[in-house]
Amino acid sequence: MHIRAKNELDAFIGIDLGGTKISAVLLDRGGHIVRRNERPTYAERGVDAVIRQITDGIDSLFSGNGPSFHPSIMGIGVATAGVLDSANGIVKFAANLRWKEVALGPFLSARYRCPVRLYNDANAAAFGEWQMGAGIGTDNCLYVTVSTGIGCGIISGGRLITGVEDSAGELGHISIDSNGPRCSCGNYGCLERYCSGTAIARIASEQVRLMKVDAALISKLAGNDPEAVTALTVAKAAELQDPLALRLLREAGTALGIGIVSVIHLLNPEVVIIGGGAANIGEPLLEPMRAVVRERGISSMTANVKMVWSALGKDAGMIGAAALIMGE
Structure with missing residues (x-):
């Protein structure tokens, strides 16, 4: 994986929130992968534990091995299954996460001070493949x-x-x-x-x-x-x-x-x-x-x-x- 050595860059974060694992990626404006990570979801431990895994995943994109840098987070996109209120950032129901009416978008937006959108996982994957894949x-x-x-x-x-x-x-x-x-x-x-x-x-x-x-x-x-x-x-x-x-x-x-x-x-x-x-x-x-x-x-x-x-x-x-x- 190529790590950019800049001190500043515009960063866009993608999260794949699944029932067993959470994957996170940081893209620069050119669509290049800067960093990525994966961790267990721990859905059985409740909403707070899952959200903590999400934020730990985001935070670790800006630390760890390689040169340190301090990007400006321009937006966070979250791909997940379930019934979503995308406009308001709410997971209305997700059986694989055991979630009902979880305001994930507003929480992440307040924490990272950037726009956050939730997307159906198949729609997000289709867009990814269309832009950068098959x-x-x-x-x-x-x-x-x-x-x-x-x-x-x-x-x-x-x-x-x-x-x-x-x-x-x-x-x-x-x-x-x-x-x-x-x-x-x-x-x-x-x-x-x-x-x-x-x-x-x-x-x-x-x-x-x-x-x-x-x-x-x-x-x-x-x-x-x-x-x-x-x-x-x-x-x-x-x-x-x-x-x-x-x-x-x-x-x-x-x-x-x-x-x-x-x-x-x-x-x-x-x-x-x-x-x-x-x-x-x-x-x-x-x-x-x-x-x-x-x-x-x-x-x-x-x-x-x-x-x-x-x-x-x-x-x-x-x-x-x-x-x-x-x-x-």
């Missing part, structure tokens, strides 16, 4: 995050589409089976019930609990504990050519493709960028997704759509949040 040079791209749930950030006509309440892009709650299981959102057969990292882990765990013979390798990789099965457990089994793991990922990729066909038809993008933790699964998930897009999509709309992995990886959200506040 979406550079496009005016119409989608960022689809495959993680605990399924989210989608939309760049259309060179603009980030957020909707009336910054809630646009809930791809995970598009129904792909009207007779499917009820989702926590109230809908039935939601996409994320079939292809999120949580869904992949849940379905595999059920096979282990039933002591299915074909679940033996997944069970072994999870220490014979159904509760320890994750999407990456399934991915590791797939790398070893385990038939069950390959089938589960093929089914998840197929479901993801069905959802993506719908948004391609709706928004006509140039590029679909796949990110999130489950993106590490790789081709066993992506290839069946591509196949469904080819088979089910209107050929004139899908023939030239590029389906690519995120270029920024886990950094997309915090870089996007910093870039968004920089542009305001």
